[in-house]
Amino acid sequence: MAATKIYVPRETSAVSVGADEVAVAIAREAKKSGVRIELIRNGSWGASWLEPLVEVEVDGVRIAYANVTPDDVAGLFAAGLGGEHDKRLGPVNEIPYLINQDRWTFWRCGLTDPLSLEDFGLHQGFKALEKAFADGPQAILDAVTASGLRGRGGAGFPTGIKWQTVADTEGDQKYIACNADEGDSGTFSDRLLMEGDPLGLIESMAIAGFAVGASRGYIYLRSEYPLTHRILTRALELAREGGWLGEDILGSGFGFDIELHLGAGSYVCGEETAMLESLEGKKGIVRYKPPLPAHEGLFGKPTVVNNVVTLASVPNIVNLGGERYADMGVNRSKGTLAFQLAGNIRRGGLVEKAFGVTVRELIDDYGGGTASGRPVKAVQIGGPLGAYLPAEELDTPLDYEAFTEIGAMIGHGGIVVFDDTADMAQQARFAMEFCAIESCGKCTPCRIGSTRGVEVIDKMIAGDGRDENYDLLVELCDTMEDASLCAMGGMTPYPVRSVLKHFAEDFASSGGK
């Protein structure tokens, strides 16, 4: 009898709640009971609340078991692999949370063994790169432009225009710089993709390199992701061994290689020009723009700077055509976004959906409301620089322009839920405090304004001239927003203003730090 395939994710969230211990227990139990198994460490499907999510393949169907602990393992074997058990969910491809998604970019996550070239090849791996070689660079640029894909790091700049600009700029050396400095709280989609489909990212970067004429790529990975670092390091070795990176890939005449760099705990390094400075070995201080990185980027050379998810959306655009991608979504927000449900939510995880879905649908239908069971008080979208939406605004459709209209932003798609016990005055204070900790210090509104912001909010909480200080805080927000060099100082006012607008009463009731 063939060995039974058992999948246990090797992904940060799964491992953080015991997946490694479960894998060890499964291997031990198989040996003890003489059952032949093949243990596969897949990526995560993104249903984080079910982790560790173990799957057993029976007659080609993968049967899922949720929240498995090492203590459950003997029981799983005793029931017969795939058999009845308290934690059995049934086939993984019937879980509503997963099947009701529009998986364009994350479709291989969870499905495949991330560190198997063979498995990757069985699931369309490198097909898009081969097609790119056949179609030529301009066809790829045209497909990306037609797709309407916009930067998923948060800024939402049209990717096709960026790539075309780099392609059209003269340069003896060009670069692809992948921004994997996923610092926004409430976001983990880059990490999930890099851990679940690292070869897919490598293929995407090679396609970008081919399209714009860049022979070198960099991945700037935050140091808070050590497991991701190990997985990416191995994937890069595999890709080189397989001839998918290096000189003259597949006899195409095109050469491309990728260097993996680690960040060092600076939030601002997620801003593209600060990231370029850091990649050059310097302090991660924001550059003035212009020049744009597309003209003068890394080491002064034309550079495509794209977020992980942006890049990883490209292979299917190449394979299926840009129009197919543009058919999803609404208005000028085309395609899908990998939303991340986080914080106080019952079913947290990744939901890749076409734009236009509302926040409420994501929180209620997918997320199942708060983890605490209490009412939702506020939802922060788009990371620490994103506004706090009150419950009344949750019917806003997720669309870049619709969010701009309500003074909010979608950013990298992180959705952090707070229940009615949250003290929003403290959240406003934290926004300023975080800015003070992370400011690169180059411009005054951000460097000084953030510290003054904390002081003013402290006075308001203490009841010391609350009305005058309210006015002062609004004025400070204006200054930071108008005069900061980048989004760090320029958008820190968003969460602060949203608290002033919707939760001002919390300044009076705040219990202090």
Added chain:
Amino acid sequence: MRQGIEREAISTIVSEFGGKPELLVQILQAIVTRHGWVPEDAIRQLAFELNLSRADVYGVVNYYHDFRTEAPGKHIVKICQAEACQAMGSRALTAHAHESLGASFHETSDDVTLEPVYCLGNCACAPAIMIDNKTHGRVDASRFDSLVEGLRESG
């Protein structure tokens, strides 16, 4: 003992990165990963070996949170302070950690250094902490205590 890190150890790392000044951040990251911190002497040495000014190297060391300039304890415990974890009680968990370890942030007590971290990307399994480069999720006070207990037992 020369402030903890041998000259040769630093030189080895510099040569692993080809002595390239543009890889300073990577070199420092390797030093911190292997040795835990960046001593003053290492800054002088790096400036010399990479042909940079001491001010350049010091500036970079000082800029990034990861580059500690004081030796940490044997174990490093980081507690996420960012919003998703706040929404799941990280403030209370942090208060518990201060109390149970007898250490504020950036302090070391009984060989455990406590540090804040702003997002571990484990936001759907909050609150999250990191112990010696491994992330743990769904950490309440009792799980925190047993994880720290595990550190003490492993020595």
